[in-house]
Amino acid sequence: MVSCGTKIGLGLGVGGLAGWYVYRKKHQExxxxxxxxxxxGLSTAxxxxxxxxxxxxxxxxxxxxxxxxxxxxxxxxxxxxTLLQMGLYSSKYWKALQEAYEAEAKxxxxxxxEDAHFYHCTGSAMAGPKxxxxxxxxxxxxxxxxxxxxxxELLSPSEVEExxxxxxxxxxxxxxxxxxxFTMLVNNCLAALQWTASKAGAxxxxxxVVHIDRECKEVQTAQGDCWTFSKxxxxxxxxxxxxxxxxxxxxxxxxxxxxxxxxxQPKPGLEGSYDWDVFPLFTWSEAGxxxxxxxxxxxxxxxxxxxxxxxxxxxxxxxxxHRQGPLLNTEEFQVSSSGKASVxxxxxxxxxx
Numbered sequence: 001m002v003s004c005g006t007k008i009g010l011g012l013g014v015g016g017l018a019g020w021y022v023y024r025k026k027h028q029e030x031x032x033x034x035x036x037x038x039x040x041g042l043s044t045a046x047x048x049x050x051x052x053x054x055x056x057x058x059x060x061x062x063x064x065x066x067x068x069x070x071x072x073x074x075x076x077x078x079x080x081x082t083l084l085q086m087g088l089y090s091s092k093y094w095k096a097l098q099e100a101y102e103a104e105a106k107x108x109x110x111x112x113x114e115d116a117h118f119y120h121c122t123g124s125a126m127a128g129p130k131x132x133x134x135x136x137x138x139x140x141x142x143x144x145x146x147x148x149x150x151x152x153e154l155l156s157p158s159e160v161e162e163x164x165x166x167x168x169x170x171x172x173x174x175x176x177x178x179x180x181x182f183t184m185l186v187n188n189c190l191a192a193l194q195w196t197a198s199k200a201g202a203x204x205x206x207x208x209v210v211h212i213d214r215e216c217k218e219v220q221t222a223q224g225d226c227w228t229f230s231k232x233x234x235x236x237x238x239x240x241x242x243x244x245x246x247x248x249x250x251x252x253x254x255x256x257x258x259x260x261x262x263x264x265q266p267k268p269g270l271e272g273s274y275d276w277d278v279f280p281l282f283t284w285s286e287a288g289x290x291x292x293x294x295x296x297x298x299x300x301x302x303x304x305x306x307x308x309x310x311x312x313x314x315x316x317x318x319x320x321x322h323r324q325g326p327l328l329n330t331e332e333f334q335v336s337s338s339g340k341a342s343v344x345x346x347x348x349x350x351x352x353x
Contacts, residue, residue: 118188124181251336
């Protein structure tokens with residue numbers, strides 16, 4: 001990294017000049033730049049640094065980083081073979097990372113053990129039309145075999161009411177329950193990823209990219225810094241097209257929707273009935289995990305249980321909708337021409353830009 005613009009510094013004697021040269025050489029060494037510090041960016045930075053690359057990650061520190069709320073879900077109730085295998089692979093990574101981070105916390109005078117916990121097994125369940133849920137069951141059995149993550153039960157409405165009195169299904173529905181499923185604590189998860197990336201040697205910078213010069217291989221930031229890169233990796237999620245535009249490149253078919261979540265407290269007398277050691281991740285969908293209904297959309301809502309972990313601002317059970325909110329086409333969340341052409345393919349209820 002060097003400061004942009006022309007700056008001249010003079011040293012006195014050979015020692016001063018040598019020191020100036022070493023400083024400039026060190027900071028002008030081209031790095032692999034990773035733009036975006038969410039899950040993908042931090043994982044990429046950690047892997048590249050562990051492989052011996054000089055890595056600099058630049059992140060604008062957006063308050064939500066593309067995440068909906070303080071909890072997310074990691075589960076295997078998926079009818080798509082590729083996504084199912086990806087979920088299994090990532091789960092092994094998360095468990096290994098949490099183990100390492102908790103071991104670090106036990107040796108640290110700063111990091112608390114409770115802050116190192118982010119991958120909590122709560123089990124998971126999905127309900128919907130019987131044929132859709134049975135497709136998920138078949139895919140899980142076929143793709144995952146007899147691994148613990150594949151173990152599941154199919155429950156009828158009466159069995160669901162007995163096992164989970166918080167839920168009530170229609171007669172034409174059933175539920176798949178999987179004892180292995182995880183509620184993720186977003187902030188602790190990101191902190192763990194930042195820790196492992198930094199430990200591997202990656203440098204993490206909070207700054208905003210204002211321009212990308214592909215010819216000179218430089219990235220300029222809002223703080224006036226100019227980073228020279230050998231390779232550039234963009235892992236900016238919903239901000240990807242905005243960064244591609246700053247590099248003079250066409251956007252990709254990424255479309256952002258504005259989804260809302262709420263947290264609801266149980267009724268009086270039912271306190272604790274939705275806590276994460278009692279209630280699993282739960283989803284209801286008319287067309288499975290990634291399917292679509294007859295109108296081309298998909299009614300799909302999900303919940304994560306109330307988190308009772310210290311330091312986590314969870315007010316109750318989180319309820320959200322997937323693929324229901326308005327599609328965005330703004331300066332921040334730009335839609336490319338290829339994205340506009342693919343809107344009709346989305347399993348969203350709303351398709352207006």
